Amino acid sequence: MDDMADTISEALPRDFEALRALILDRRESLPKRIAQVAAYALDNPDEIAFGTAASIATSAGVQPSTLIRFAQHLGYDGFTSLQQVFRERLRERTTSYEERLTVVRGDADEGTSNRRIVDGFLAAASKSLDVMSRNLDDETLDRAIDILHGAETIYILARRRSYPVASYIAYALGKLGVRSQLIESASGLSPEIISFASSRDAVIAISFSPYASATVEEARVLSANNVPVIAITDSAFSPLAQFAKVWFEVAEADFGGFRSLAATMALAMGLTVGVAELRRGRKGKKSASSKG
Amino acid sequence: MDDMADTISEALPRDFEALRALILDRRESLPKRIAQVAAYALDNPDEIAFGTAASIATSAGVQPSTLIRFAQHLGYDGFTSLQQVFRERLRERTTSYEERLTVVRGDADEGTSNRRIVDGFLAAASKSLDVMSRNLDDETLDRAIDILHGAETIYILARRRSYPVASYIAYALGKLGVRSQLIESASGLSPEIISFASSRDAVIAISFSPYASATVEEARVLSANNVPVIAITDSAFSPLAQFAKVWFEVAEADFGGFRSLAATMALAMGLTVGVAELRRGRKGKKSASSKG
DNA sequence: AATAAAATGAACTGTATGTTCCATTTTCGC
DNA sequence: GCGAAAATGGAACATACAGTTCATTTTATT
Numbered sequence: 001m002d003d004m005a006d007t008i009s010e011a012l013p014r015d016f017e018a019l020r021a022l023i024l025d026r027r028e029s030l031p032k033r034i035a036q037v038a039a040y041a042l043d044n045p046d047e048i049a050f051g052t053a054a055s056i057a058t059s060a061g062v063q064p065s066t067l068i069r070f071a072q073h074l075g076y077d078g079f080t081s082l083q084q085v086f087r088e089r090l091r092e093r094t095t096s097y098e099e100r101l102t103v104v105r106g107d108a109d110e111g112t113s114n115r116r117i118v119d120g121f122l123a124a125a126s127k128s129l130d131v132m133s134r135n136l137d138d139e140t141l142d143r144a145i146d147i148l149h150g151a152e153t154i155y156i157l158a159r160r161r162s163y164p165v166a167s168y169i170a171y172a173l174g175k176l177g178v179r180s181q182l183i184e185s186a187s188g189l190s191p192e193i194i195s196f197a198s199s200r201d202a203v204i205a206i207s208f209s210p211y212a213s214a215t216v217e218e219a220r221v222l223s224a225n226n227v228p229v230i231a232i233t234d235s236a237f238s239p240l241a242q243f244a245k246v247w248f249e250v251a252e253a254d255f256g257g258f259r260s261l262a263a264t265m266a267l268a269m270g271l272t273v274g275v276a277e278l279r280r281g282r283k284g285k286k287s288a289s290s291k292g
Numbered sequence: 293m294d295d296m297a298d299t300i301s302e303a304l305p306r307d308f309e310a311l312r313a314l315i316l317d318r319r320e321s322l323p324k325r326i327a328q329v330a331a332y333a334l335d336n337p338d339e340i341a342f343g344t345a346a347s348i349a350t351s352a353g354v355q356p357s358t359l360i361r362f363a364q365h366l367g368y369d370g371f372t373s374l375q376q377v378f379r380e381r382l383r384e385r386t387t388s389y390e391e392r393l394t395v396v397r398g399d400a401d402e403g404t405s406n407r408r409i410v411d412g413f414l415a416a417a418s419k420s421l422d423v424m425s426r427n428l429d430d431e432t433l434d435r436a437i438d439i440l441h442g443a444e445t446i447y448i449l450a451r452r453r454s455y456p457v458a459s460y461i462a463y464a465l466g467k468l469g470v471r472s473q474l475i476e477s478a479s480g481l482s483p484e485i486i487s488f489a490s491s492r493d494a495v496i497a498i499s500f501s502p503y504a505s506a507t508v509e510e511a512r513v514l515s516a517n518n519v520p521v522i523a524i525t526d527s528a529f530s531p532l533a534q535f536a537k538v539w540f541e542v543a544e545a546d547f548g549g550f551r552s553l554a555a556t557m558a559l560a561m562g563l564t565v566g567v568a569e570l571r572r573g574r575k576g577k578k579s580a581s582s583k584g
Numbered sequence: 585a586a587t588a589a590a591a592t593g594a595a596c597t598g599t600a601t602g603t604t605c606c607a608t609t610t611t612c613g614c
Numbered sequence: 615g616c617g618a619a620a621a622t623g624g625a626a627c628a629t630a631c632a633g634t635t636c637a638t639t640t641t642a643t644t
Contacts, residue, residue, distance in 0.1 A: 031611095031621055046383050053602055063623055068603060079602065090382045091338050114437050115430045117569070118562030122421050125558050129414050129421075138407045145406050160463060164456035171452060172550060256565050258464060262554045266417050270410030273548055277409065323591055324640095345632055355593055360633060371632065 012075040016045070016089035022074060030073065033062050037070040041086075049086040053079050120255035125262035127253040132263035135249070144230045144246040145274040151202035154180040154275075155194070155227070157219055158205070159212035165232075165261060166206055169268050176276035183218060194218055199226040204271065205240055206232045206264065208252070216240060230271070232264060304367040308337070308381035311374075314366060322365065325354050329362040333378075341378040345371050412547035417554035419545040424555035427541070436522045436538040437566040443494035446472040446567075447486070447519070449511055450497070451504035457524075457553060458498055461560050468568035475510065486510055491518040496563070498524045498556065499532055500544070508532060522563070524556060 013019035023038050030038055040060040041048050047056055057064040071082035148154055154173060158166035163184075170182040181193060197203070205219040216239045223229045223243035231244035234251065241247045248267060252259040305311035315330050322330055332352040333340050339348055349356040363374035440446055446465060450458035455476075462474040475486070489495070497511040508531045515521045515535035523536035526543065533539045540559060544551040 033622065050379050050383065052600080054600090064602080065604080065624080066622075069621085087342050091342070112430045112434055113569075114433045114562065114566045115428070117566050118428060118433060118559060119425070121558040121561040121565075122425050122555075125554050126418065126421050129418050129554075133411070133414050136407070136410060138404050141406045141410065142404050161460075163463065164460040167459055168453075168456040168553065171455065255561075258561055258565065261460065261557055262417050262421075263414075265553055265557070266413040267410060269413045269547075269550055270406065273413075273550065274406045274409050277405075325592065344630080346630085356632080357594080357634085358592075361591085 013085060014088070016085055019074075019085050026074075033066050034070050034073055036060065037062055037066055041070075045086050045089060048083060049090055117256070121258075121260065124253040124255040124260040128251070128260040128263040129266060131251050131253070132266065135251070136267070140246055140248060141270070141274070144248070145271060145278060147228050147230060147245060148202050148204070148271060148275045149278045151200065151228075152179065153197070153201045154178060155197055155201060155203045155222070156180060156182045156206075157203055157215050157222075158183075158207065159215050161259070161261075162206040162208060162212075162215070162232075162264070165264050165268050166204075168265065169204060169272055172269065172272040173276075176272065178272075178276060178279065194222060197222055197225065197227045199228070201227050203227055203229045204232070204268075205229055205244070206268075207238070207240055208234045208250075208259070209238070211239055219243065232267060305377060306380070308377055311366075311377050318366075325358050326362050326365055328352065329354055329358055333362075337378050337381060340375060341382055409548070413550075413552065416545040416547040416552040420543070420552040420555040421558065423543050423545070424558065427543070428559070432538055432540060433562070433566070436540070437563060437570060439520050439522060439537060440494050440496070440563060440567045441570045443492065443520075444471065445489070445493045446470060447489055447493060447495045447514070448472060448474045448498075449495055449507050449514075450475075450499065451507050453551070453553075454498040454500060454504075454507070454524075454556070457556050457560050458496075460557065461496060461564055464561065464564040465568075468564065470564075470568060470571065486514060489514055489517065489519045491520070493519050495519055495521045496524070496560075497521055497532055497536070498560075499530070500526045500542075500551070501530070503531055511535065524559060 013022055020042060023042060027035065027038060037060055040056075044059075047059065051059075053064045053067050057067055060067075068079045071077075071079045074082065076082045156166045156169050166182055170180050173180040183193060203219065203222050205215055207215040207219075211233075219229050219231070219240055220243055223245075228245040229240070229243060231238070231240035231247035232250055233240045233244075233247060235241070235249060238247075241249075250264050250267060252261065252263055254260065305314055312334060315334060319327065319330060329352055332348075336351075339351065343351075345356045345359050349359055352359075360371045363369075363371045366374065368374045448458045448461050458474055462472050465472040495511065495514050497507055499507040499511075503525075511521050511523070511532055512535055520537040521532070521535060523530070523532035523539035524542055525532045525536075525539060527533070527541060530539075533541075542556050542559060544553065544555055546552065
């Protein structure tokens with residue numbers, strides 16, 4: 001049955017993704033120490049890429065020889081060949097914008113000055129996404145979506161710089177069939193509209209320093225009327241953070257005095273689609289069911 | 293005068309950026325072969341990070357010993373210490389989103405399903421920025437900004453999904469002291485407002501498939517009245533591309549049917565600030581002067 | 585043009601590294 | 615519970631590597 005060293009024609013992985021899949025696939029059947037190395041490898045791919053067999057073995061808590069055995073178990077002829085895959089991964093990783101902007105061979109003038117401006121905004125956006133990806137708390141997100149899920153109408157509060165996000169949320173919610181009401185600064189009807197909101201509704205309030213007074217005031221009123229407030233803001237000292245039931249701290253990078261909206265947008269879309277998803281599959285009401 | 297090996301107290305670079313600056317700084321004064329290595333190093337940092345002294349020397353077309361001399365010229369005590377800097381660079385490079393989404397230890401369940409949705413939007417945004425960074429043409433950008441620079445009033449045309457971008461442009465232009473007029477779908481006044489536009493003005497029209505008929509129609513009318521149109525759209529087949537004086541092709545990645553706006557936003561900000569910059573320093577009218 | 589100084593090429597060397605080997609322990613089948 | 619097979623630890627081994635050295639060439643100085 002077992003055709004060990006014979007017909008290993010299953011082309012052994014040359015790229016990291018395939019290797020990772022292979023390891024996860026065989027995880028169950030690996031010997032204890034080998035599995036220990038496998039786990040370490042997937043958790044510390046950079047270490048494998050850069051370290052020496054001895055140093056890796058030490059920090060993984062095994063003997064160097066186990067590393068070779070691990071590689072051979074997977075079909076590689078030694079640790080070195082396996083290490084190549086981990087190095088390739090770093091090679092192929094796309095360059096970050098910050099780097100692309102500075103790591104140009106010539107002293108400075110790469111592209112026109114206009115290009116440099118756009119690059120600056122691209123870099124700011126990229127950085128913001130990065131920070132968001134690291135800092136976003138799963139539980140906060142779940143609580144926010146849970147609250148929005150139960151709301152009859154979702155009110156959206158934002159002015160000035162935050163307004164584009166609000167308008168996008170309103171548009172997306174509309175497309176997804178979720179009832180929402182955008183509070184615009186233009187219309188003087190804000191007080192009337194707000195007075196309709198009840199505890200069965202919910203509010204998404206978006207505001208960054210310097211906080212638009214209208215947004216803050218309206219959020220305060222709504223909160224006082226027991227309408228749950230989800231706030232997207234930039235610090236714990238934000239007035240919105242005080243009376244929000246759930247609040248997100250979003251740190252947007254800026255360029256030339258204009259802060260990015262990329263991370264806020266992504267979060268907004270996540271909230272929107274998250275709510276819609278939950279409403280669609282009403283059966284699994286609270287617990288977020290894992291779909292495909 | 294020259295205090296060579298004596299007082300090298302100028303802390304030698306431990307991070308790549310500083311090293312790069314150091315190399316560029318001394319570029320002129322380096323011996324031929326050393327300079328050859330320096331150029332190769334900045335062009336192929338990944339090779340330096342992973343290769344052996346011998347392999348690098350071969351592909352750089354020098355002797356291995358030259359690599360050591362290069363390192364020592366910069367103040368490092370050997371090739372290995374220099375190589376550490378190149379390796380650190382790869383280590384610190386933030387993981388891309390696509391990777392972060394797939395390279396998770398467990399089979400699938402990293403974070404909640406809501407988290408996965410937000411991650412999806414973050415990844416889409418990141419990808420969009422990446423594509424934009426690669427495809428944006430400097431000349432197109434310069435021409436667009438040049439046209440907008442000469443405009444008395446900038447009209448902004450966008451509906452539905454593109455509307456948030458338009459509202460952000462309007463906000464930013466306002467803050468920067470550039471006269472602009474946002475054409476909203478809500479107000480039935482569009483035709484009247486549009487009729488005021490002349491060839492001394494300009495239009496930014498934003499529309500993606502399926503193109504909002506109002507945007508297309510209004511852009512057509514304006515173009516017919518000799519108002520120059522800058523279009524931001526998604527393909528050469530877009531109706532906007534036909535009568536636009538300058539048009540940008542923006543490929544936004546999507547997640548769950550909702551396309552990102554990150555790249556469009558960055559471009560929009562670039563246009564906005566680019567125009568404002570140009571207007572501020574009116575002296576250097578056409579050629580983009582290098583400031584600071 | 586002659587001399588000194590710097591730079592370069594190429595072989596050599598000590599060391600650090602991956603790998604192999606074998607004794608010991610653990611796991612599994614009967 | 616016994617025996618076989620697999621897995622593991624640890625030391626010995628071979629080699630591939632960075633770094634050194636020295637002869638040669640190139641560049642600068644007088």
